[in-house]
Amino acid sequence: MTSFRLAAVLALLIAGLAIAATPGVASASTAPGHTIASAGTLAVPDSASGGGGPIDFWKVPLSGGDDVQFSVPAVSGNGYTFALFAPGTTDTSFPTAKPFTEVSPNDSANAVFDLMAPYTGTFILAVCQATYSCPSVENGGGENPMSPYTFTTTFFHGVSSKVAAAETKASATIAGTRSMGVGHFESGGANGVDFWKVPLSGGDDVQFSVPAVTGNGYTFALFAPGTTDTSFPSATAIVSASPNDSANAVFTLIAPHTGTFILAVCQATYSCPSVENGGGQNPMSPYTFTTKQVGGFETRTALKLAAASVKYGHEKGFRFTASVSAIFGGSVTGKVVISDGKKTLCTAKVVHGKGFCALSSNTKLPAGKYTITGAYTGNRDASKSGGYALKVTS
Numbered sequence: 001m002t003s004f005r006l007a008a009v010l011a012l013l014i015a016g017l018a019i020a021a022t023p024g025v026a027s028a029s030t031a032p033g034h035t036i037a038s039a040g041t042l043a044v045p046d047s048a049s050g051g052g053g054p055i056d057f058w059k060v061p062l063s064g065g066d067d068v069q070f071s072v073p074a075v076s077g078n079g080y081t082f083a084l085f086a087p088g089t090t091d092t093s094f095p096t097a098k099p100f101t102e103v104s105p106n107d108s109a110n111a112v113f114d115l116m117a118p119y120t121g122t123f124i125l126a127v128c129q130a131t132y133s134c135p136s137v138e139n140g141g142g143e144n145p146m147s148p149y150t151f152t153t154t155f156f157h158g159v160s161s162k163v164a165a166a167e168t169k170a171s172a173t174i175a176g177t178r179s180m181g182v183g184h185f186e187s188g189g190a191n192g193v194d195f196w197k198v199p200l201s202g203g204d205d206v207q208f209s210v211p212a213v214t215g216n217g218y219t220f221a222l223f224a225p226g227t228t229d230t231s232f233p234s235a236t237a238i239v240s241a242s243p244n245d246s247a248n249a250v251f252t253l254i255a256p257h258t259g260t261f262i263l264a265v266c267q268a269t270y271s272c273p274s275v276e277n278g279g280g281q282n283p284m285s286p287y288t289f290t291t292k293q294v295g296g297f298e299t300r301t302a303l304k305l306a307a308a309s310v311k312y313g314h315e316k317g318f319r320f321t322a323s324v325s326a327i328f329g330g331s332v333t334g335k336v337v338i339s340d341g342k343k344t345l346c347t348a349k350v351v352h353g354k355g356f357c358a359l360s361s362n363t364k365l366p367a368g369k370y371t372i373t374g375a376y377t378g379n380r381d382a383s384k385s386g387g388y389a390l391k392v393t394s
Contacts, residue, residue, distance in 0.1 A: 032056035036091045036124055044068050044153045050127055051148035054137050058125040060084070062117035063164035064187035065288045069156040070103075072111045075149050079104050079131035082113070082151075086190055087121035094126075095138040100190035100283040104131050114156050116286035118189030119169045159185070170194035174229045174262055182206055182291045189286035192275045194265040198222070200255035205295030205328075208241070210249045213287050217242050217269035220251075220289075225259035232264075233276040242269050252294065298327045301336060303374035303385035312367050312394050315359045322348045322355045322385070324376045334378015340370045340390075350378060367394040 030046060033039040034053035042048060042058035044066075050056035062068070070082060083102035085094070100118060105111030117123060127149075128134040130142025137144065168180045172191040180186065180196035188194040200206070208220055221240035223232070238256060243249030255261060265287075266272035268280025275282060306319040322336040336348040336355055345363065348355035371387040 030058075032058055032127070036089060036094060039124065042125060042153065044155055044158075047150065047152040049148065049150040051129075051146040053146060054128070054142070054144040055134050056127045056146070059122050060125050061122045062120070063159040063161065064117055064119040064167050064169070065157070065159040065164070065185065065286075066155065067114050067116045067157040069112060069114050069154050070151050071154075072105050072113075072149065072151045074109050074111075075107050075147060079107050079129070080146075080149060081126075081128050081130055081132070081134055082115065083126050083134055084115050084117070085124040085126060087123055089124045095135050097135055098283055099126070099133065101285055102133070116187075116189075116288075118187055118284075118286035120164050120167065159187075168196060170196055170265070174227060174232060177262065179260070180263065180291070182293050185288065185290050187286065187288045188265055189284045191284060192266070192280070192282035193272050194284070196263045197260050198263045199260045200258070201296055201298065202255060202257040203296050204255045204293060204298075205252050206254075207250060207252045207292045207294045208243075208289050209292070210243050210251075210287065210289045212244075212247050212249075213285065217244075217267070218284075218287060219264075219266050219268055219270070219272055220253065221264050221272055222253050222255070223262040223264060225261055227262045232262075233273050235273055237264070237271065240271070254295070293328075295328045297330070299332060299376055299378075299383045300325050300327055301374055301376040301383045301385045303336075303338070303372065303388055305372060305388050305390060308389065309391040309393055310365070312365065312392050315363050315365055315392075316361045318359045320346065320348065320357055320372070320374065322350065322357075322374045322376070324350050324353050324355075324378070324383070326353075332376075332378065334376060336374045336376045338372065338374050340365070340372055345372070348374070350376070365392045367392050 031040045032050045036057050039057035039059050042060045081104045083099035085097055085099050089097050101115050103113040126134040128137045128142050129146040130137055163185050166184050168178050170188040171177045174195050177195045177197045180198055219242045221237035227235050239253050241251040264272040266275045266280050267284040268275050302323045304321040310318050320338045324332045326332050332353040334350050338345045346357035348357040370390045372390050373387050374385040376383050
C-alpha cells in the first residue's frame with residue numbers, strides 16, 4: 001500500500017471558521033484501494049497520494065451541492081483522469097459504469113479543478129492514468145501500473161447538513177418522484193432527466209435561481225399533472241426555460257391552474273423528452289438551484305376573538321374579527337367562515353381585507369373548551385387562521 005502524509009496545514013474557511021489539519025501520518029482509512037471494495041475514505045479537506053496499480057478508488061461522503069476543489073501538482077507521463085461515480089457502484093458494475101462528472105487535468109502544469117456532488121451520498125472517486133475514462137482501464141486501456149501522483153482537496157463550496165437535509169432528491173423516473181418544497185436549495189444531476197413533483201395553485205409564479213455551470217445547456221420545464229413515464233417521451237412542456245450556463249440565471253415558471261405538476265430538468269438545450277430519445281447528456285453533470293414563490297393568489301388569514309370566554313346563554317352578539325392579506329398583492333374580498341371544528345358559527349364578509357361577524361341569537365355552545373378558526377375561501381385556495389381558544393362557562 002502506498003504511504004503518504006498529510007500536508008503541514010490544510011485550511012478550510014466555512015462561515016468564518018478555519019479548520020486546519022496538523023502534521024503527521026494520514027489515517028490508513030484515507031489510503032486508496034485498487035478495488036472499490038477495498039477503497040479508503042477521502043475526507044475534505046485532505047491530502048492523498050496514489051499510483052502503483054491500474055485504478056485508485058476512494059469513498060467520498062458528500063452533501064448534495066458540495067463542490068470539492070482538487071489541486072494536483074504537475075506530473076509526467078500519460079494524462080490522469082479524476083471521476084466521481086454514483087453511490088452503490090461496485091467492482092462488478094464499474095466496467096460499464098458512466099461517471100457523472102470527470103476531469104482530465106493538464107499533467108505538464110499544476111492543475112486546479114472542481115467536482116460536484118449531485119445529491120447526498122457516499123460517492124466513488126476513481127483516479128486512473130488514462131485520458132478517456134477509468135472503466136476503459138478494466139478493458140486494457142490506460143497505464144497499468146500508474147505513475148505516482150499526489151493531490152489535495154478542499155471545499156470550493158460546502159453545503160451544511162441542515163440545508164442538505166431539506167433537499168428533495170430528484171428521481172430518474174416520474175413514478176419515483178417526491179414533492180419538492182418551494183423555497184429550498186436543491187441539487188441534481190447524474191441522471192438522464194431529473195424529476196420532481198411540484199404542487200402549485202393556478203397563478204403561482206415560482207422563481208428559479210441557478211448558479212453558472214459548465215457544460216451543455218440545461219432546461220427546466222413544467223409538465224402537466226398526470227404526465228407519466230409512458231407519456232413523457234411525447235409530452236410537451238407547459239412552460240420551460242433554458243438559462244445561460246456561463247452566468248448566474250434567474251427565471252420564473254408560472255402554473256396555469258391548480259395541480260401537482262412535474263418539474264423536469266435535463267442537460268439539453270431543446271426539450272427534456274428528447275433525452276429519452278437519445279438527445280442531451282446522460283448522465284447529466286451536477287447542478288444546483290433554489291426556488292422562491294414570487295406570485296400567486298395565496299392569502300394569509302388571521303382571527304381575533306372578542307374575549308377568551310363567554311357564559312352559556314350569553315353567546316348572542318359574541319364578535320369575531322377576521323383580517324385577510326394577499327401574500328403577493330391584490331385586493332382581498334370574499335368571506336371568512338368561522339368554525340369550532342365541527343360546525344360553522346358565523347360567516348364574516350371581507351371588504352378590503354377586513355370583516356367581522358357575531359353569533360346569532362339561536363346559537364348555543366355547551367360548556368367546554370373550543371378551538372376557533374377562520375377559513376378564507378374568497379380566492380383559489382382557502383387559507384386558515386391559527387386556532388384560538390374559546391371557553392364557554394356554565
